C-alpha cells in the first residue's frame with residue numbers, strides 16, 4: 001500500500017513509500033482509509049518503540065474491511081472515523097490502517113462525507129476535554145487564543161452553545177469568520193495592545209481562557225480575572241499568578257459519548273467543522289507544510305480515491 005512514513009525520528013522527515021498492509025490482531029480492525037485529518041503533530045509523532053520507516057497520522061475515516069477474531073462490536077463494511085495514536089503497527093496516512101477496537105471509534109452518521117468525518121476526532125476530543133477542564137458555566141466569559149484553527153473553530157461554537165461570552169483571538173482576516181461561529185468580540189494577537197481591548201470589555205478580566213497555540217498560556221493570563229482559570233492545549237508550562245488556576249487537559253478522560261454527539265451535530269449542520277483544504281493523498285507533504293505554518297482556518301484533510 002502507499003503510505004507516508006517518517007524515515008527517522010527527526011521532525012518532518014516524511015516521504016511517500018510502498019509499505020506492507022498491516023495485519024489484523026484479535027482485537028483490531030483493518031480500515032480502508034478514505035480521508036485523513038491533517039495536524040502539525042503528524043510531522044513529529046514517533047512512538048518510542050516504533051521503528052523507521054513508521055507510517056504517520058493519528059486520525060482518519062474509512063470503511064472496515066476486516067475484523068479480528070475477538071472483535072464483537074464492529075463489522076466489515078461499517079463507515080467509521082477514529083483516532084489511533086502512535087501504535088506499533090503505524091498510523092493513518094496510508095491506504096489501510098489498523099485500529100484497536102477499544103480506541104476512540106465513531107460510526108459515521110448517515111450521509112456524512114468521509115472528508116468531514118476525518119476532520120473531527122482529534123480536534124473534537126481535544127476541545128471536549130478542555131471544556132471539562134474549565135467547567136464553563138452559562139454567562140461566563142472565555143478568551144480563546146488561536147481561535148480560527150480546527151480546535152478553535154469548535155471551541156468558539158461549543159463555548160457559545162454553553163451560553164458563554166466568547167472573546168476570540170486570531171489575525172484580522174479571521175475576525176468575521178470567528179464572529180460567524182459565535183464569538184462576541186475578537187482581537188488580533190499581532191496588536192501589542194490586544195489585552196487592553198479585552199480589559200475594556202471585561203474590566204476585571206474574563207473568567208477563563210483556552211490557550212490553543214503554544215506560548216499563549218502565559219500571555220492569556222493578562223486577560224483572566226483574579227482566581228480565574230486557564231487550560232493550555234499545547235502543553236505550555238508556566239507559573240500562574242493572582243490565584244489563576246492552571247488546568248491541565250485530562251488526556252485520559254473518556255469523551256467518547258460526547259464525541260459521538262458532536263459528530264452527529266456536525267453531520268446535521270448544527271455545528272460547523274470548516275475544511276480549509278482537501279488535498280489528494282499524493283500531495284500530503286504540501287498539506288503537512290500548511291499545517292506546520294499554524295494558520296489553517298479549520299482543518300485540512302487528505303483524500304484517498
Ligand SMILES: NC(=O)c1ccc[n+]([C@@H]2O[C@H](COP(=O)([O-])OP(=O)(O)OC[C@H]3O[C@@H](n4cnc5c(N)ncnc54)[C@H](OP(=O)(O)O)[C@@H]3O)[C@@H](O)[C@H]2O)c1
Nearest residue numbers: 126146147148149150151170171189213233234294295296
Ligand atoms: N493536546 C492535544 O491533545 C492536542 C490535540 C490536537 C492539537 N493540539 C495542538 O493544538 C494547537 C492548535 O491546533 P489547531 O489545529 O487547532 O490550529 P493551528 O492550525 O495550529 O492554529 C491556527 C490558529 O492559531 C492562530 N495562530 C497562529 N500563530 C499564532 C500566534 N503566534 N499566537 C496566537 N495565535 C496564533 C491562527 O491565527 P491566524 O491564522 O489568524 O494567524 C489560527 O487561529 C497545535 O499546537 C497542536 O499541536 C493539541
